[in-house]
Amino acid sequence: xxxxxxxxxxxxxxxxxxxxxxxxxxxxxxxxxxxxxxxxxxxxxxxxxxxxxxxxxxxxxxxxxxxxxxxxxxxxxxxxxxxxxxxxxxxxxxxxxxxxxxxxxxxxxxxxxxxxxxxxxxxxxxxxxxxxxxxxxxxxxxxxxxxxxxxxxxxxxxxxxxxxxxxxxxxxxxxxxxxxxxxxxxxxxxxxxxxxxxxxxxxxxxxxxxxxxxxxxxxxxxxxxxxxxxxxxxxxxxxxxxxxxxxxxxxxxxxxxxxxxxxxxxxxxxxxxxxxxxxxxxxxxxxxxxxxxxxxxxxxxxxxxxxxxxxxxxxxxxxxxxxxxxxxxxxxxxxxxxxxxxxxxxxxx
Amino acid sequence: xxxxxxxxxxxxxxxxxxxxxxxxxxxxxxxxxxxxxxxxxxxxxxxxxxxxxxxxxxxxxxxxxxxxxxxxxxxxxxxxxxxxxxxxxxxxxxxxxxxxxxxxxxxxxxxxxxxxxxxxxxxxxxxxxxxxxxxxxxxxxxxxxxxxxxxxxxxx
Numbered sequence: 001x002x003x004x005x006x007x008x009x010x011x012x013x014x015x016x017x018x019x020x021x022x023x024x025x026x027x028x029x030x031x032x033x034x035x036x037x038x039x040x041x042x043x044x045x046x047x048x049x050x051x052x053x054x055x056x057x058x059x060x061x062x063x064x065x066x067x068x069x070x071x072x073x074x075x076x077x078x079x080x081x082x083x084x085x086x087x088x089x090x091x092x093x094x095x096x097x098x099x100x101x102x103x104x105x106x107x108x109x110x111x112x113x114x115x116x117x118x119x120x121x122x123x124x125x126x127x128x129x130x131x132x133x134x135x136x137x138x139x140x141x142x143x144x145x146x147x148x149x150x151x152x153x154x155x156x157x158x159x160x161x162x163x164x165x166x167x168x169x170x171x172x173x174x175x176x177x178x179x180x181x182x183x184x185x186x187x188x189x190x191x192x193x194x195x196x197x198x199x200x201x202x203x204x205x206x207x208x209x210x211x212x213x214x215x216x217x218x219x220x221x222x223x224x225x226x227x228x229x230x231x232x233x234x235x236x237x238x239x240x241x242x243x244x245x246x247x248x249x250x251x252x253x254x255x256x257x258x259x260x261x262x263x264x265x266x267x268x269x270x271x272x273x274x275x276x277x278x279x280x281x282x283x284x285x286x287x288x289x290x291x292x293x294x295x296x297x298x299x300x301x302x303x304x305x306x307x308x309x310x311x312x313x314x315x316x317x318x319x320x321x322x323x324x325x326x327x328x329x330x331x332x333x334x335x336x337x338x339x340x341x342x343x344x345x346x347x348x349x
Numbered sequence: 350x351x352x353x354x355x356x357x358x359x360x361x362x363x364x365x366x367x368x369x370x371x372x373x374x375x376x377x378x379x380x381x382x383x384x385x386x387x388x389x390x391x392x393x394x395x396x397x398x399x400x401x402x403x404x405x406x407x408x409x410x411x412x413x414x415x416x417x418x419x420x421x422x423x424x425x426x427x428x429x430x431x432x433x434x435x436x437x438x439x440x441x442x443x444x445x446x447x448x449x450x451x452x453x454x455x456x457x458x459x460x461x462x463x464x465x466x467x468x469x470x471x472x473x474x475x476x477x478x479x480x481x482x483x484x485x486x487x488x489x490x491x492x493x494x495x496x497x498x499x500x501x502x503x504x505x
Contacts, residue, residue: 022351046353049353049355053358053362060362064370068369071373071377072377074377075384076387109379110370113370114370118363149359152355154356155356157352158357
């Protein structure tokens, strides 16, 4: 998966997978897509990760369309299966909000739902085999493609900063400027309770302010970085598995590279994929019994990649199963913490 | 790992999605859910009421059936009573009719016997006279022997 400049080395492969498609103004080359990490870095702050934004927007729109469709068709009658699923998610979020957020707000529940579903969708991109979409993008001339928006720290921090902004707005709205300021300077050490003379108060207040600001700012940072870290690590493990088990190694893999040279042509992978899909399709349509299907799949996998490749598939599968839990859990944690933070912003304590 | 404007754009995207959800997704869905919950609650209450009504109706029906059964028993008893009454009456009637017929028959028999006796008695007198005249070869004057004849008749 390397571009012309990079050799197909392990570090090149990994690096290539970790570079976003960046659009911005390079000091020398002007506006355009960055070619490589250095160029992307040189573009400074005012550059955009086009792949992150594309997938984030696409998945957000999928969420909106999916739920809007149900919302428009919803009635108190007997729900369809899809409607029941959507309503189950909504009810789950609603319960979570009711458990943790005791104020009245029209914003918090929809906010939680959006965060949960959107984050889940973005995380879900991690389960698509790491090379598929980047390879497809390469085929149409896009050099870099990171398809999981939540492995981009910009996306997760963007979300957590939005949550942070809403927190501040809610704090100001529910406690007023004075109340919010008081919370910042009179906690955790209340100079009044300490019985200090008035001239010593500012000292304690400054101490309080430092402590409170640290805990306040830690909220969005930890919120964003937690999601980013988990997904980035998960993505990296997928990449490592792909690297270790599939990069031209294996019984038949090596045989294939001796026929095709270093680059196995795209049509080979397409034929292999079509064969696998056709087998599965025939099985689902009932034209192929289960035993025959398994033998055919095994033969196809052996033919395509050899035993080591099969090992890679199994590793991928194992990690993907484990990762399903992570992507749901992280989406849930992001949602829950958002609810808790919003609740803290509205309640006096 | 560059922090760049993606951060800002993603924040804006999120705000738009949240706004969309808040405006167009959450309220109708929650409304539908609440409505369905209410409907189900109503349905359950209605089913409870119906069950209660059914139970009441069952009790009522049981009562009606019992009353009807009692009534039927009463009617049957009455009918039986009437039946035996009629039977008794018929029997009485039959007995008295028989008695009447027997009496009538007896009376007729008695009359017949009486008549027979009378006619016999009459015949006996003339037979006796005839017999006597035959024996005596001579006419016996009925009038002169009246007394004797009457004595004879009385003896018959």
